[in-house]
Amino acid sequence: MFTGLIQALGTVGAVTPLNEGLLVGIEAPMASLTHPLALGDSVALNGCCTTVVRLEGSTFFVELSKETLNKTTFSDLKVGQRLNLELPITPTTPLGGHYVTGHVDCVLPLLSSEVVGICWVLTFALPDRVDYQGLLVEKGSITLDGISLTLNTVTDTAFTVCIIPHTMNHTTLGDLPVGGLVHVEFDILGKYVQRLLQVQGKV
Numbered sequence: 001m002f003t004g005l006i007q008a009l010g011t012v013g014a015v016t017p018l019n020e021g022l023l024v025g026i027e028a029p030m031a032s033l034t035h036p037l038a039l040g041d042s043v044a045l046n047g048c049c050t051t052v053v054r055l056e057g058s059t060f061f062v063e064l065s066k067e068t069l070n071k072t073t074f075s076d077l078k079v080g081q082r083l084n085l086e087l088p089i090t091p092t093t094p095l096g097g098h099y100v101t102g103h104v105d106c107v108l109p110l111l112s113s114e115v116v117g118i119c120w121v122l123t124f125a126l127p128d129r130v131d132y133q134g135l136l137v138e139k140g141s142i143t144l145d146g147i148s149l150t151l152n153t154v155t156d157t158a159f160t161v162c163i164i165p166h167t168m169n170h171t172t173l174g175d176l177p178v179g180g181l182v183h184v185e186f187d188i189l190g191k192y193v194q195r196l197l198q199v200q201g202k203v
Contacts, residue, residue: 002044004097004141004148006084006171008032010045013059015077020066024077026085027059034087042102044086046172047146047183048072049102072104073181082172084146097148098141104183105132110176111158120163121152122173124182134194135186143185147171 014025026045030036037043037060041052048068054061069075089095111123124144126133136142136154143149147167152160168174176182 001089002049002086002097002100002102002146003089003093003095004047004086004100004143004146006086006147007034008085009170009172010083010085012077012079012081012083014061015079018063021069022064022074022077023053023061024064024074025056025059025061026083028085030058033085034093037087042088044088044100044102044146045083046073047084047100047102047143047185048074048104071106072183073107082175084171086146098143099188100143100146100148100185101188102146103185105186106184107181108184110178110180110182112178113176116162118165120168120173121160122163122176123158123160126155126157126159127184131194132186135190137187137190140190141187144182145172145176146183147173 008029010026010028012024013027016023037052037055039052039055042049043052043062050062052060053063064074106127108124108127111125114121136151136159138151138154140151141148142151144161149161152162163173
């Protein structure tokens with residue numbers, strides 16, 4: 001479990017085909033992480049929960065399955081690409097964001113980026129699935145590339161988030177071009193409520 005507060009930026013150092021998946025090496029500023037990495041640890045990469053399978057100095061390696069490649073943007077990973085990193089929370093971790101599972105629901109494109117005052121207002125396309133659209137609530141939480149954010153506005157075709165300079169400078173959002181894709185995870189609490197209502201025949 002994560003909270004969507006990015007701890008560090010890692011850099012892809014190696015991408016190696018592995019059967020139908022990939023073995024990826026990520027160079028990371030280990031001192032910026034909440035605790036030293038060990039084999040078997042979970043790490044969220046752009047909001048996708050992965051497992052450390054090898055450690056070499058300041059580089060850790062993860063294996064990405066075919067399913068992960070099909071559901072994320074990782075099939076296009078490039079050496080030198082930056083990734084948002086977060087380690088799991090512990091019972092004493094301050095919950096500064098919201099509950100994030102590290103399971104990507106879909107990918108969506110950035111439609112526009114506009115500077116408003118000191119912030120950037122990013123507009124993303126609405127997901128195609130109606131059940132996902134129902135999970136978008138103004139001033140509610142959403143995770144984009146592993147970053148816990150607040151939904152600013154929601155319309156029939158798009159939604160916006162407002163990005164402060166700290167977030168833009170310390171995450172990969174500053175690298176995201178218009179048309180670029182982000183990993184999206186909707187609020188797990190909203191998903192449970194939605195499913196319960198479906199089972200009860202109320203939606």
